[in-house]
Amino acid sequence: MDRFEWALTDEDLASAPAHTPEPVELADLQMLLAGAYAPLDGFMSRADCAAVEQHGRLPNDGVWPLITLLIPDVAVRPEAKAVVLTDPEGAPVGALHIAERWPARKPGHSYLSGAVRAYGDGGLPFHRYRLSAAEARHHLHAGQTEAPDRAGASRVLGFYADRPLHRPQLAQLLHTARQLSAQIVLLVPVAEPGPDGLEQHALLRCVLAAAERLPDPLVVAIPLHRREDQFADGALRARVAEAYGVTHLLSTAETIAGRGPRVLVPRALAYDTRDGQWRDANDVNPRFARLPLTPDEIAQLLDDGETLPEWHTPPGVARELAKARPPRRQRGLVLFFTGLSGSGKSTVAHGVAEVLREEGERSITMLDGDVVRRELSKGLGFGKEDRDLNIRRIGFVAAEVARHGGVAIACPIAPYAAARAVARAMARTAGADFILVHVATPLEVCEKRDRKGLYAKARAGLIRGMTGIDDPYEAPTDAELTIDTSQGSVEDAVDEVLDYLVNGSWISLPEA
Numbered sequence: 020m021d022r023f024e025w026a027l028t029d030e031d032l033a034s035a036p037a038h039t040p041e042p043v044e045l046a047d048l049q050m051l052l053a054g055a056y057a058p059l060d061g062f063m064s065r066a067d068c069a070a071v072e073q074h075g076r077l078p079n080d081g082v083w084p085l086i087t088l089l090i091p092d093v094a095v096r097p098e099a100k101a102v103v104l105t106d107p108e109g110a111p112v113g114a115l116h117i118a119e120r121w122p123a124r125k126p127g128h129s130y131l132s133g134a135v136r137a138y139g140d141g142g143l144p145f146h147r148y149r150l151s152a153a154e155a156r157h158h159l160h161a162g163q164t165e166a167p168d169r170a171g172a173s174r175v176l177g178f179y180a181d182r183p184l185h186r187p188q189l190a191q192l193l194h195t196a197r198q199l200s201a202q203i204v205l206l207v208p209v210a211e212p213g214p215d216g217l218e219q220h221a222l223l224r225c226v227l228a229a230a231e232r233l234p235d236p237l238v239v240a241i242p243l244h245r246r247e248d249q250f251a252d253g254a255l256r257a258r259v260a261e262a263y264g265v266t267h268l269l270s271t272a273e274t275i276a277g278r279g280p281r282v283l284v285p286r287a288l289a290y291d292t293r294d295g296q297w298r299d300a301n302d303v304n305p306r307f308a309r310l311p312l313t314p315d316e317i318a319q320l321l322d323d324g325e326t327l328p329e330w331h332t333p334p335g336v337a338r339e340l341a342k343a344r345p346p347r348r349q350r351g352l353v354l355f356f357t358g359l360s361g362s363g364k365s366t367v368a369h370g371v372a373e374v375l376r377e378e379g380e381r382s383i384t385m386l387d388g389d390v391v392r393r394e395l396s397k398g399l400g401f402g403k404e405d406r407d408l409n410i411r412r413i414g415f416v417a418a419e420v421a422r423h424g425g426v427a428i429a430c431p432i433a434p435y436a437a438a439r440a441v442a443r444a445m446a447r448t449a450g451a452d453f454i455l456v457h458v459a460t461p462l463e464v465c466e467k468r469d470r471k472g473l474y475a476k477a478r479a480g481l482i483r484g485m486t487g488i489d490d491p492y493e494a495p496t497d498a499e500l501t502i503d504t505s506q507g508s509v510e511d512a513v514d515e516v517l518d519y520l521v522n523g524s525w526i527s528l529p530e531a
């Protein structure tokens with residue numbers, strides 16, 4: 020592994036170009052700064068990258084994913100000695116002393132390697148829980164109450180809390196910590212929403228509520244980002260845990276390889292209704308056993324507005340989860356119609372909005388095509404880039420509406436799947452639901468309707484780039500609902516959408 024030198028002056032940094040890295044790179048930077056990737060002290064060198072790509076590991080070291088920084092050449096000129104790395108708001112987080120630069124496969128881009136240092140005050144949410152590896156080890160050392168074991172080392176039991184802890188996980192942790200006489204460290208990954216989509220602050224609050232039930236645990240927020248590769252993720256988790264002083268890792272991950280803490284696979288527990296204890300599932304008479312709820316069962320209870328049962332979830336955790344995932348009736352919702360011009364998106368969307376307004380339970384924001392193009396996307400055309408930008412803007416506004424519990428109804432053509440996926444992701448990140456309705460009326464019918472005469476003009480060659488004629492429409496494969504307005508009345512189409520919303524508990528309507 021290459022070790023890097025840091026030899027930059029304040030003037031070097033003051034005149035260095037700035038660049039906002041991708042979220043994974045920014046998370047890696049923060050991990051490097053926290054000493055969480057020790058012994059790695061900077062973005063990987065070219066030789067290290069080659070080793071990882073070929074063998075999945077660094078020379079004389081264990082399994083590693085690539086820890087790289089890719090920059091556009093225009094952002095950082097070849098003669099630059101350093102680059103200041105900023106968070107998405109532009110606040111500096113760290114600086115890189117460029118040791119090496121080599122061209123990437125992506126045209127116009129290069130990789131940079133070298134040592135990193137903290138710089139500026141950006142990128143520090145979860146401040147109180149963001150301990151560096153050294154601070155965590157110091158804290159654990161100071162908090163040692165148990166005598167060191169025979170080998171002279173004290174034990175630290177680590178657990179990655181990327182989901183809220185319920186009673187079974189708490190029981191497993193307590194049991195294992197007692198057996199080992201170990202202190203407990205809860206590592207909460209906060210670089211991105213959890214695997215079930217739980218927003219990071221909500222996750223941390225859930226973990227803190229659960230932590231009250233453990234004996235003096237150390238809760239650490241770490242900016243660890245998942246990769247595509249589960250194997251590399253597992254290895255990285257073990258390595259980071261080790262850097263934070265963990266000697267034993269309670270983990271369900273199948274693939275934690277190589278060196279690092281001892282990985283303990285927890286026993287399956289069941290709740291014994293006779294005495295209210297969680298114990299080894301094999302030791303509970305099946306007649307009196309309740310198994311832990313699955314993530315899907317928990318999600319269903321929350322969607323329906325049920326309180327999570329006390330035998331399974333401490334009330335403090337249940338309260339936090341109910342706030343983070345309110346019942347669908349109160350949760351923000353983006354209802355996104357897509358389809359060809361004239362397919363009926365606008366007519367059906369307005370029909371649905373009208374019923375919801377009459378009902379009066381929810382606040383409705385209509386992002387109508389014409390209004391959006393006038394107010395939000397004025398000046399944009401119908402080339403791919405402009406259409407994508409239009410959908411991105413709609414997705415952003417819709418997600419903000421939904422973040423605060425509102426219902427946003429949008430009805431653009433949105434011909435490109437990737438742009439629709441961006442809108443979906445923005446809604447999810449805002450803690451809202453996203454329902455894609457494909458208004459799949461056949462082109463011939465849309466063309467016959469031709470309310471604005473655009474199809475006729477397109478056929479006559481008077482306008483270009485008309486969706487469905489000489490511009491693409493990528494039919495969704497991920498629509499929650501598909502309707503065809505060539506069959507049936509407007510009312511039928513509106514009812515189809517309303518039925519879907521009622522059946523999924525997003526709304527309730529009085530019986531007709």
Ligand SMILES: Nc1ncnc2c1ncn2[C@@H]1O[C@H](COP(=O)(O)OS(=O)(=O)O)[C@@H](OP(=O)(O)O)[C@H]1O
Pocket residue numbers: 359360361365388392401405406407409410430431432433434471473483484485486490
């Ligand atoms: N070239 C071309 N292709 C498609 N549509 C065109 C075009 N030029 C203008 N129009 C009119 O603009 C409306 C579509 O705008 P959108 O904002 O929904 O389009 S997109 O989602 O950004 O692709 C669309 O309105 P709707 O009929 O309500 O869909 C058209 O009337």
Ligand SMILES: Nc1ncnc2c1ncn2[C@@H]1O[C@H](COP(=O)(O)OP(=O)(O)O)[C@@H](O)[C@H]1O
Pocket residue numbers: 358359360361362363364365366367430468470504505506507508509510512
């Ligand atoms: N079942 C139906 N659902 C929706 N629209 C219908 C239906 N039957 C006929 N139409 C007509 O089709 C046209 C659809 O236009 P519009 O809603 O503006 O489409 P879009 O927003 O997709 O461009 C309207 O004139 C509407 O009255």
